[in-house]
Amino acid sequence: MTTPIQSRVLDTAVNMLEQYTLCDRCLGRQFAWLSTNTSNSERGRSLKLVLSMMADDELKSENPDHGKKIIGLLAGHGMFKPAQTIAEKNSIEYGKSVDCHLCSTDGQSIFDKIEDVTKKAGELVKDVEFDHFLVGTVSFPLLDDRQDDLRAKYSLLHAEALKSDFSRELGKHLHEILKKEVEFERPHLVFLYDMVNDIVRLQINPVFIYGRYQKLVRGIPQSRWDCKDCKGKGCEECKGTGRRYPDSISEYVGDVAQRLLRGSRFKFHAAGREDIDVLMLGKGRPFVVEVSEPRIRTPDLVSLTKRINKESKKRIRVENLEMTNREHSQKIKEDASTNIKEYLAVIQTDGPVQKTELRRVEGEFSGIEIEQRTPTRVSHRRADLIRKKQIHEIRLKMLKNDSIEAFFKVQGGTYVKELISGDDGRTNPSIASKLGLVCVCKKLDVTAVYSNSS
Ligand SMILES: [Zn+2]
Ligand SMILES: [Zn+2]
Structure with a gap:
């Protein structure tokens, strides 16, 4: 015969249920890193089921007191239906609980809001182009504190935070309705759910377009140059334009890119810069234009090239545009002093x-x-x-x-x-x-x- 089972997991589950009301998911989450390919709800439910089977066995023995106590816990703090049935059959009294200690506020489990949150998130991306996304959650401080206390009190080494459980669950729901993948490394979008304010925020990550520019006319700065007298507000000195120079290379490129990608801002990164009175000829200077919050991620680069060249009225010229990433744009800047x-x-x-x-x-x-x-x-x-x-x-x-x-x-x-x-x-x-x-x-x-x- 093997060693009789003395389970730290089951003991801990009982000890916690003595003190706190815990739903299946929140009980299971305290053991989240034990056993894979299952869910926290399944873990919690299984623990409760095993405990109620063991207790039912004790009820049917000569010494039913311990069994009664466990069934009472599972039916009350555990909110576990099978135990409630057993309790009723055996006339075991228990206090009715409804609010899980770890996931409920205002009489509602945060997990019951998932459908609603999913819908809200879906609305935000109706006209946004993306292939993948990530979900983040800002938790209730109160619920975080409760989880931390529990972790310390019962020396829980395998517990998962509420917010990561919630984020994963929300991610699954979003995957279902959006038909897009969850991506951890470089997601196109991040949905951030703020539990306290019940708001979903959308972060659209930037796109980066690489190219080379030629400057064909003298007198154009690389970036916008504000009037030094009014700092851009507009004054007599600058005839109300707010500018020292009427145009710039970064605006010729960035404004068009931002418009075509339906972004909110742009940044221009280049491999160094030439003076205002210096032309940039030959094959041009490498640059990367970064467009923030783009609603389009796969622009037609041929038409973008044409539009930049046309709108600058041949003052600048770009070519060989291609999609790239943040690392490339950093490298271009770093290399500028050694190339x-x-x-x-x-x-x-x-x-x-x-x-x-x-x-x-x-x-x-x-x-x-x-x-x-x-x-x-x-x-x-x-x-x-x-x-x-x-x-x-x-x-x-x-x-x-x-x-x-x-x-x-x-x-x-x-x-x-x-x-x-x-x-x-x-x-x-x-x-x-x-x-x-x-x-x-x-x-x-x-x-x-x-x-x-x-
Ligand atoms: Zn719960
Ligand atoms: Zn001015």
Whole structure:
């Protein structure tokens, strides 16, 4: 014969029922991590059934007192129908309970609201495109406290929180009516049920669209630039526009994307930025536009491309749009200071230049590292640091005797205008210091942005 069963699980169940009214689900939830492929209701019901069978057996023996007590508990605090039948047959008195200690407030179990909550949640997504979702619940503090107390009092090691039980149950119901899957890693939507206020909130997660932009006209900042006098409100200085510049690259891309995806906002992430007076040519600069709360997740990217290009009136141009993710957008930004960029510049000098001098300077810059202290012109928004930047290649061509065309292949984040002028010694060496002439950048274009992450 095997060892007689002495069950800690059954003892704990009886001890809890002596003190508290517990529905099947809440009793079962205290043992949620024991035995799989079943439900908390099934666990609780099984415990109550086993206990009432054992008690019924005792009732039929010579010493029925213990059995009577257990049937009374199950019929009363346990609200268990089979035990109530036994109690009535055997004239066992019990107090009628209706409100479960762990899931009821105002005379109603929170689980009885599930149909209603499911319906509310369903209403919220009538015109939202999504493939999968996740459910979260904000519980009643009172019910959480009761669960915590119970856990401590009975040393419950296998209990599950009310909110995770509720979320899972709601998830099952939503899966039924929405015909969409529950997804834990990257859900398109999150339904958040607030028990206290009985409200379902919908969180629509953003979408990310990758592409490259060219800037074909000078004078466009990458992001919206507010008027410094009125900070965007509109004043005389900005003729009521609230802006220092009428347009921006991020708005040309983001406004159209936001409209097409029926989102609420957008963010523009790019692999660095060019100055306002600098063109972005070649294959363009990598960017990711993030659209918040999109009601459409699978836009027609060809038509999005066309609309951006059309609405910008050829001031910018985007191409190769594709759907991507948050990690990619972060990587693009991180890589911006290490990737390689190419520029074409026109340099004005204050004196005549010799061809042989240009060859010498090209050689001296080949594969070296320069030091750049943050230029004065950007020091209001960037920390004053000395950065080391890799110069891969510089090629210089004489245009006139005081004018040079220069090609630069340098590390991302190099200040090219300062590499030309020397910025009063803050950049070292510079074209100016090597030529021994005052050098000014008259025109600058970015011709290539190489990216490791696109
Ligand atoms: Zn309950
Ligand atoms: Zn203004």
